[in-house]
Structures are given as C-alpha cells and as structure tokens.
Amino acid sequence: MKDIKILTNYWGKINPLKIEDYLGVGGYSALKKFIEKMNQQKALGEIKSSSLCGRGGAGFPTGQKWEVVAKNSIKEKYFICNFDESEPGTYKDRMIVENNPHLLLEGIIIAALTIGAKKAYVYINGNYETQKDILENAILEAQKNKFLGEKILGSKYFLEIEIFSGAGAYICGEETALINSIEGNRGEPKIRPPYPTEKGLFGKPTVINNAETVANIPFIIQNGGKKYAAIGSKNSPGTKIFILGGAVKNKGVIEAPTGITIREAIETLGRGLPRGKDFWFAQVGGASGRLATEKELDEKLDYGKNNNIPLGSGTILVVDKSINIYDLLLSWTGFFRRESCGKCIPCREGTFRLNEIIERLADGEISQRDKEAMQDILWTLESTTFCPLGKFAAVATRDAVDKLEILKD
Numbered sequence: 491m492k493d494i495k496i497l498t499n500y501w502g503k504i505n506p507l508k509i510e511d512y513l514g515v516g517g518y519s520a521l522k523k524f525i526e527k528m529n530q531q532k533a534l535g536e537i538k539s540s541s542l543c544g545r546g547g548a549g550f551p552t553g554q555k556w557e558v559v560a561k562n563s564i565k566e567k568y569f570i571c572n573f574d575e576s577e578p579g580t581y582k583d584r585m586i587v588e589n590n591p592h593l594l595l596e597g598i599i600i601a602a603l604t605i606g607a608k609k610a611y612v613y614i615n616g617n618y619e620t621q622k623d624i625l626e627n628a629i630l631e632a633q634k635n636k637f638l639g640e641k642i643l644g645s646k647y648f649l650e651i652e653i654f655s656g657a658g659a660y661i662c663g664e665e666t667a668l669i670n671s672i673e674g675n676r677g678e679p680k681i682r683p684p685y686p687t688e689k690g691l692f693g694k695p696t697v698i699n700n701a702e703t704v705a706n707i708p709f710i711i712q713n714g715g716k717k718y719a720a721i722g723s724k725n726s727p728g729t730k731i732f733i734l735g736g737a738v739k740n741k742g743v744i745e746a747p748t749g750i751t752i753r754e755a756i757e758t759l760g761r762g763l764p765r766g767k768d769f770w771f772a773q774v775g776g777a778s779g780r781l782a783t784e785k786e787l788d789e790k791l792d793y794g795k796n797n798n799i800p801l802g803s804g805t806i807l808v809v810d811k812s813i814n815i816y817d818l819l820l821s822w823t824g825f826f827r828r829e830s831c832g833k834c835i836p837c838r839e840g841t842f843r844l845n846e847i848i849e850r851l852a853d854g855e856i857s858q859r860d861k862e863a864m865q866d867i868l869w870t871l872e873s874t875t876f877c878p879l880g881k882f883a884a885v886a887t888r889d890a891v892d893k894l895e896i897l898k899d
C-alpha cells in the first residue's frame with residue numbers, strides 16, 4: 491500500500507497555534523498560486539479534473555457542486571464548511587483541525603474565492619470547544635497575514651470567515667438542517683430540491699463541503715487535478731482518513747489511498763486483530779453504517795455508487811465474537827431514537843419503537859408480535875422517512891437481522 495499523505499503529513503510536526511510553522515512547510519502557497527497565477531475558472535477546472543468527491547458521506551463530485559454556484563451571476567453567495575462531525579466513532583475532522591487548522595482554512599479560502607463567495611462559514615458542533623479555539627486563533631493569524639479580509643495578498647479578492655456553533659445535534663450535519671440552524675430556525679431538514687447550490691443559506695446559492703473534503707483543496711491547486719486523480723481508486727480518487735476502532739491492534743486515524751479493501755484496512759492499517767480475538771464483522775461508516783461479514787471483506791473502501799458496503803465517514807469498527815450484539819444494537823438504536831429531530835412520524839415513532847423492541851430482545855422477552863413489528867418498522871424507516879436519518883437508523887439492525895440472524899430462535 492502506497493504511503494501517500496495529503497492531509498496528515500505534518501501532524502505532530504507543526505504547532506497548530508503558529509501560522510509560521512504552516513508557512514515553514516509551504517503552507518498558503520496554493521492560495522498564493524491561485525491569486526498570482528490562476529483565475530476562478532482555472533481553479534474550478536483543477537477541482538473538476540481531480541474528480542474529488544465529498545468526504546461527508548455521500549461522495550458527491552465536488553467540482554460539479556462548485557460549478558453550479560460559480561456559474562451563477564448573483565453577487566451574494568456562500569461557502570459553508572461542514573464541521574459538525576456527529577457520526578458516532580468519527581473524529582477525523584476534529585483531528586485535522588487539532589493538528590493543522592491552516593490546511594482547512596487555506597482550503598476554505600480557495601473554495602470560497604473560486605465560487606465567488608465573500609463570506610464563508612465554518613459550522614462547528616457546539617461541543618467542540620477546543621477545536622473552536624484553535625480555529626479562532628488560526629483565523630486571526632490568517633487575517634494578520636493578509637490571507638483573509640480585504641484585498642487578499644494585494645488582490646481584488648475579499649473574504650470573511652465566521653465560525654457558527656451549532657448545539658451538537660446529529661441532524662444539523664445534514665446540509666438543509668445546517669442551513670436552518672445558521673438562519674436561526676429549528677435544526678430540521680428541508681425538502682430538496684431546491685438544492686443549496688440553487689437556494690441555500692438566506693435563499694442564496696451555497697456550496698457546503700465536509701471539512702475533510704476541503705482539506706484536500708490546497709494539494710489539488712498546488713499539484714494539479716490530474717496528479718490527485720492518479721491517487722487511489724478511479725471513481726473516487728485521493729486519500730481518505732480512515733478511523734479504526736474496536737478489535738484491531740492499531741486504533742486511530744490513518745490516511746491511506748481510497749480503494750483499499752476492508753480486509754487491507756483491518757490487516758495492514760489496523761495490524762489485524764489482537765491475539766485470541768475472532769473476527770465477527772466490521773461496521774463501516776459509523777452508527778449508520780452497514781455490517782460487513784467475512785464474505786464482504788474484499789469490498790473496496792471508496793465512493794463507488796454500487797458499493798455493497800458504503801464508505802460513509804470512513805469509520806471502521808471491528809467487532810469480534812466476544813462482543814454482545816445486543817449492547818451494540820442498544821447503543822445504535824438508542825442514538826437514533828435520541829437524535830431523530832421529530833419532524834416526521836415514521837422516524838420519530840419508528841426509532842423509538844425499534845429501540846424498545848431491541849431492549850426486549852436483549853432481555854430475552856421478545857414475542858412473535860415484536861418480531862413482525864420489527865420487520866414493519868425497518869421497512870417504514872427504510873422507505874418512508876423525510877430525510878436520510880430515518881434510513882440510517884435502520885441499516886445496522888437490518889444487517890443484524892439478515893446477516894447475523896438475531897431473530898432466529
């Protein structure tokens with residue numbers, strides 16, 4: 491496996507509170523290149539040719555999203571960096587900010603200027619106070635160095651970045667709920683279309699990108715889209731920060747090219763299971779992720795549209811046979827029960843009832859009626875909810891029923 495580092499190469503080597511350290515390793519040279527040698531069209535061209543796709547879970551092509559907003563001649567536009575990161579087990583965006591906040595800022599500045607926005611927001615989960623302090627310091631340092639504010643590096647460009655703290659609700663990571671939250675409304679999703687690229691924040695064209703997606707931008711501008719496209723898998727190139735947890739020897743965040751298999755992630759990045767532990771399954775993508783059994787370990791970890799096991803946020807939780815599945819199911823279904831925003835009945839009631847049935851299952855008190863009701867509830871969550879959170883709530887339990895046969899007598 492090639493050792494290519496785009497996002498994590500300076501982690502632990504530079505002080506995140508000192509812009510000089512970032513400048514010392516070539517930081518902000520992509521922004522300088524953008525200002526001195528490129529224009530918005532050229533930068534957009536590089537992002538498109540990189541085939542970068544979103545790291546927030548869905549893998550949507552970044553260049554395509556930017557293009558819609560960049561082409562819109564309206565003056566008021568926004569760029570939002572999604573730093574809500576509430577998926578259980580996922581902490582890659584926080585690690586980016588803790589280790590190299592200026593990489594993220596440089597990406598935000600280039601992104602906003604490319605689409606023609608004069609204001610960018612970082613939407614941060616309200617629980618992340620340390621990361622907020624680090625980002626605030628970085629913004630002040632960037633302003634002092636003329637990377638932000640009026641006449642950026644003596645050019646015509648202007649940009650202001652505001653950090654907006656949410657209340658720490660999982661649903662506020664969903665882009666339309668996030669917009670509602672910044673606008674001062676209740677944090678619940680809106681119907682799409684219109685998509686944020688057409689009618690986003692304050693009704694204006696808006697690009698929303700995940701923090702990890704944004705942190706790739708300086709490399710692409712500095713080295714060219716083609717160089718980025720040659721890394722990792724063809725359909726969704728680049729590197730990915732994987733978050734390994736559970737029964738692996740090497741836990742934590744590890745950057746590797748996209749397209750490695752689940753097996754490679756566990757055996758090479760995670761150095762395998764500790765002695766005496768028997769593999770049972772791996773959950774890929776956080777609490778909303780699917781359960782991959784032995785048969786599926788050669789599935790690729792990328793954003794291919796037809797992947798059996800979606801990569802999602804990049805979290806891989808390795809579960810061995812000593813673990814009580816009911817503990818996990820209680821934790822997953824309990825999470826969605828708490829985080830359902832309550833806007834639509836199938837999710838508000840379904841997440842609640844699913845968690846109750848799992849409680850009875852864990853206590854050995856499940857009835858035939860419960861078993862039938864569970865199938866109905868799973869179908870309802872999968873097929874009728876207003877936003878993807880409802881579908882997410884069913885994923886792990888569905889796989890536990892179908893693959894781990896938890897309902898079998």
Ligand SMILES: Cc1cc2nc3c(=O)[nH]c(=O)nc-3n(C[C@H](O)[C@H](O)[C@H](O)COP(=O)(O)O)c2cc1C
Nearest residue numbers: 544545546572574575576663664665699700703878
């Ligand atoms: C329930 C729910 C929660 C989400 N949480 C996050 C999140 O915490 N961070 C994030 O970047 N995207 C999250 N998303 C995805 C966003 O809606 C959006 O697709 C993403 O920020 C776009 O950025 P990207 O194209 O760079 O991936 C969530 C989606 C849903 C449905």
Ligand code: SF4
Nearest residue numbers: 832833834837877880
């Ligand atoms: S599916 Fe759940 S989170 Fe989404 S709108 Fe309905 S109640 Fe809210």
